[in-house]
Amino acid sequence: MQIEISMLVQAYIEQRRQTKSDEIEKKKNVKNGVSETELANLNELIKIIHQDFEVQTWLTNAAVRAKQISLATHAVKFTHGSAKGSNILALALNTDAPYLDSSAIIAPAVDAVGNAAALDVAKLLQLDDGNATLAIYLSQGDDHVLRSLASSDEQCQLWADGLRQALEVKTPSSHTLAKQIYFPVGENQYHLISPLYSSALAHELFHQVQHSRFSDEMKVAREAYRKKQPSDVDVVRYSNLAVTISGGSKPQNISQLNSKRYGKTYLFPCSAPDWKSLYKPPMIGLNWLDNHEVVSQTDYLVKLLAEFLIKAKPFDSTLCIRQRRDQLANQTLDSILTLATSHQTNTRGWSQESELSLAQQCWLDPQADHLYDGDWQTEVSRDFGLWLNNRLEKVSQQQLMLGSEALQHWQTLCHDAIREAGR
Structure with missing residues (x-):
């Protein structure tokens, strides 16, 4: 059964409120107890959490913080961790693409780049009701998905406009630490091209390799091959892979999906x-x-x-x-x-x-x-x-x-x- 985006938003905010409250409750129930002053402070924190995570309050705050992140399929920080250029969200599909690129992915994963403290807003925008994510609804101008949560049309418009800041690049820019290529188009004339790393494509390839190595399906197929028994699944093995690491010990500083990949990007041999x-x-x-x-x-x-x-x-x-x-x-x-x-x-x-x-x-x-x-x-x-x-x-x-x-x-x-x- 399809669940409306508004219900998913409410459930998401409640889940975050419960997580914060549970953390405070654990501090109240320490083995040796807490002093009356500390208990009063913790109870006050719980009240503040309940206020901050009231749906309209939280969404208003999220709309303000949305500009601190960018939803993207192509991110500049993979080129250099200190690069400040624009990130690109490219969701257009090309089922007849002759090359293996991000446009050939049926459902590209969307990454989030920016202030790690605002990644909760990125997760909000990626809530999916089965037809589309909140981000896609907002990018298409379908602000009505939030209307039932707002007290007025003006408040709904405020939320939508604020959250859209994570989706839009108003003034595209490159950076001195980004890759730049001067491509000649005439005498003393060039196009300046800034190729961006496709986190969406890297994420798809990462899961393909991980599936071939660690999935139960592949384990059963390899066991059948070893025992010379029939199997409906082909055994897949990627040889001569190389691995690059982005972000070092803090992959979350690069992007949300990079953290999920533990900073790894698999490289295939092209020789x-x-x-x-x-x-x-x-x-x-x-x-x-x-x-x-x-x-x-x-x-x-x-x-x-x-x-x-x-x-x-x-x-x-x-x-x-x-x-x-x-x-x-x-x-x-x-x-x-x-x-x-x-x-x-x-x-x-x-x-x-x-x-x-x-x-x-x-x-x-x-x-x-x-x-x-x-x-x-x-x-x-x-x-x-x-x-x-x-x-x-x-x-x-x-x-x-x-x-x-x-x-x-x-x-x-x-x-x-x-x-x-x-x-």
């Missing part, structure tokens, strides 16, 4: 594919990880990991250090698993004439599963752990001497990655 004139399966050697294609593809990543471990040696192990270590190790694993895919999709049974260990035959050649009764995933994971320890010691020129503890950790990461990849 041209490597030309391979002839596919050659790894027929020589027990350990495919010692193959030239693996060593050359992972050399840079292993060196990055070695450099980090050397720098971290003088310090105690912290969550930040461990996360960075695992991030670099997983990037190395991603490269290896991507290379392994070309062999796993080769003609089944190709490994029968190879010198590979039985465990690695089972890994790289699905047809060879029946050749090995043991736990080939554990064996391959141990091969990776030994290989990575040896590579790190070699590239560090023996500055790193890694033992069984590191071996066990690399082995666990590899085992999890192989299972996640569906092998």
Whole structure:
């Protein structure tokens, strides 16, 4: 059943009032009690909260504060945290768009940029009755959605005009810290273009990647693939992803959606594919990880990991250090698993004439599963752990001497990655 916007607004304000009141009540009910003076002050605060969150009072205040934020699909602060230029709200759809851009998103997420203390106004504007959000109603001039809450037409108009300040850019401007491109259009004539980061597109891609990695649907599909059982859902894996972080430890200072993404933006590889004139399966050697294609593809990543471990040696192990270590190790694993895919999709049974260990035959050649009764995933994971320890010691020129503890950790990461990849 469709709920009117006015009812959603009332419920939203009441929910915020209740949250504020509960915080005060908790202070009143502390274990050792509070003094009479403190109790009187807390009771007075509750009265003030009830007054401030009376619907008409709160909406009047929200209309004043709306100018402190901007609802946007494209935000300038992602270019530089101190940029002060205009943000753009672009909701026009182009279902025939030939490129992957924000106009191709059916329901683009709307971001909020500006004073974090006014983000409650942004949430108000994004209340949705099933047909449209309050922001869309106001942008189309449908002020009547607030009329039942106002005491007069003048008050309703005041709210609508105030809240629309979060939607409009009256004087578009760029900034010295924003990206600017001079595009030639004639002799000594240029258009000045200021490309903006699409938070709406970044948010859509973020959820697509997160879904492929952590959703229950994908977990079931990967499990079915691993067990060679049918599944109605395709297994999706994004390899060679890069991640940028906006806002550091305070992603909310950039935007509302950036905070929901923990500051992360996933970047997909755009480099041209490597030309391979002839596919050659790894027929020589027990350990495919010692193959030239693996060593050359992972050399840079292993060196990055070695450099980090050397720098971290003088310090105690912290969550930040461990996360960075695992991030670099997983990037190395991603490269290896991507290379392994070309062999796993080769003609089944190709490994029968190879010198590979039985465990690695089972890994790289699905047809060879029946050749090995043991736990080939554990064996391959141990091969990776030994290989990575040896590579790190070699590239560090023996500055790193890694033992069984590191071996066990690399082995666990590899085992999890192989299972996640569906092998």
